[in-house]
Amino acid sequence: xxxxxxxxxxxxxxxxxxxxxxxxxxxxxxxxxxxxxxxxxxxxxxxxxxxxxxxxxxxxxxxxxxxxxxxxxxxxxxxxxxxxxxxxxxxxxxxxxxxxxxxxxxxxxxxxxxxx
Amino acid sequence: xxxxxxxxxxxxxxxxxxxxxxxxxxxxxxxxxxxxxxxxxxxxxxxxxxxxxxxxxxxxxxxxxxxxxxxxxxxxxxxxxxxxxxxxxxxxxxxxxxxxxxxxxxxxxxxxx
Numbered sequence: 001x002x003x004x005x006x007x008x009x010x011x012x013x014x015x016x017x018x019x020x021x022x023x024x025x026x027x028x029x030x031x032x033x034x035x036x037x038x039x040x041x042x043x044x045x046x047x048x049x050x051x052x053x054x055x056x057x058x059x060x061x062x063x064x065x066x067x068x069x070x071x072x073x074x075x076x077x078x079x080x081x082x083x084x085x086x087x088x089x090x091x092x093x094x095x096x097x098x099x100x101x102x103x104x105x106x107x108x109x110x111x112x113x114x115x116x
Numbered sequence: 117x118x119x120x121x122x123x124x125x126x127x128x129x130x131x132x133x134x135x136x137x138x139x140x141x142x143x144x145x146x147x148x149x150x151x152x153x154x155x156x157x158x159x160x161x162x163x164x165x166x167x168x169x170x171x172x173x174x175x176x177x178x179x180x181x182x183x184x185x186x187x188x189x190x191x192x193x194x195x196x197x198x199x200x201x202x203x204x205x206x207x208x209x210x211x212x213x214x215x216x217x218x219x220x221x222x223x224x225x226x227x228x229x
Contacts, residue, residue, distance in 0.1 A: 004159075035219075042120075042205065042221035043160070058216060090159050103148065103209070105217065107159030 001026050006091050006108035013081040013115045021076040021111050023091030029106070031096045032074040033058070034066065036087040037110075043090065049074055050096060081115045088112050118144040120208055122220040129196055130228055137191040137223045139206035144218070146208035149182055149189050154203045154222065163204075164191075196227045 007022045025032065033048035045058030049068040063085060065077040074093075078085060091108040119142045129135050139149070147168050152160035166173045166182045166189065173180045179192040193200050203222040 033217075040125075040221055043207075043217075043219040045216060045218075048216065059218075092159075103150070103165065104162040105150075105152075105160070105207075107161070109159055110157075 003027065004091055004093055004106050004108035006089075006111050008111060009109065010112045011114070013078070013113065015081060015083060015115060017081050019078050019081070021078075021089055021091075021113075023074045023076065023108060024072050025074075025091075025093040025106070026072065027093065027106065028071060029093035029095055030071070032068065032091065032093045033105075034064070034074070034076045035090045035092065036060065036085075037090060038087050046076065046089075078113075083115045086113060086115045118142070118218055120144075120206060120218050120220040122204075122206060122223045124223045125221075126224045126226070128226045128228060131197060133196055135193040135196045135200070135225055135227070137204050137206075137225065139189040139191065139220055141187050141208055144187075144208060145184075148209055149180075150207045150217070151178075151180055151189075151191050152205040152207065154205060160205055193225075196225075198227045198229050201226045 004025045030051050034046040035043040037043050044060050046064050047066040049055045052068050052071050055066050068074050089111045092105040094105045121140045123138050150165045151163045154160040164180050166180045177194045181190045203224045205222045207217045207219045209217045
C-alpha cells in the first residue's frame with residue numbers, strides 16, 4: 001500500500017493564480033480531510049469528506065474548494081491564491097465505520113505552498 | 117470556541133528520563149483524545165487514542181492519561197531516547213463529530229544524549 005500520497009511536494013504561486021493540490025489513498029478509507037499547518041497554529045481543518053459525493057467545511061474553508069468523486073481521491077482547489085494561503089497542506093484519511101476503534105488518521109507527506 | 121492547548125512549545129530532557137507533555141482543552145467535552153508524533157518535513161503519525169471513560173492507556177514506553185475533571189491529558193515517554201525527539205500533537209474529537217479533529221499546536225521534545 002502506498003498509503004496517502006500528495007502532489008506536488010512544493011509549489012510556488014503568484015497572487016491570483018489557481019491550482020489543485022492532489023491527494024489519493026489506497027486504503028479504502030471513507031473519511032478524507034485537508035489541513036493546513038502554520039507555525040504556532042497547529043493543524044487546522046479546511047474541508048473534509050465522509051464518502052464519495054459528500055463534503056463539508058472545516059474551521060478555515062474560505063478560499064478553498066473540494067470535491068470527492070471517488071473513494072480514493074480528494075483534491076483541494078485554491079481558487080485565487082493569496083499570500084495568506086502560504087502554508088504546509090496535509091491530506092489525511094481514516095476509517096469511520098463502527099469497526100474502527102481508533103479513528104487513526106493517516107497523513108500524507110504534505111505540500112509546501114508559497115504564494116508571492 | 118473550542119480550544120486545545122499544549123502549554124509547552126519546547127521541552128528539553130536528558131536521555132533516560134521521563135518526558136511529560138500536557139494537553140488542555142476548553143469549551144469542549146471530547147469523547148476521544150489522540151496523540152501524534154511529527155518529525156520535521158513529514159506528516160503526523162498516530163500514536164495512541166484514549167476514550168473519555170478510560171483513565172490511562174499504555175503502549176510500550178508511552179503512557180497517556182485523560183482527566184475529564186481537569187480537562188487535561190498527559191503524555192509520558194519513559195526511558196526517553198534521542199530518537200524520541202520530535203513534535204508531539206494532541207487532537208480531540210467529540211462523539212457527535214468524529215469527523216472533525218481539533219489539534220493542539222504541538223510540543224517540540226528534544227532528548228539530549
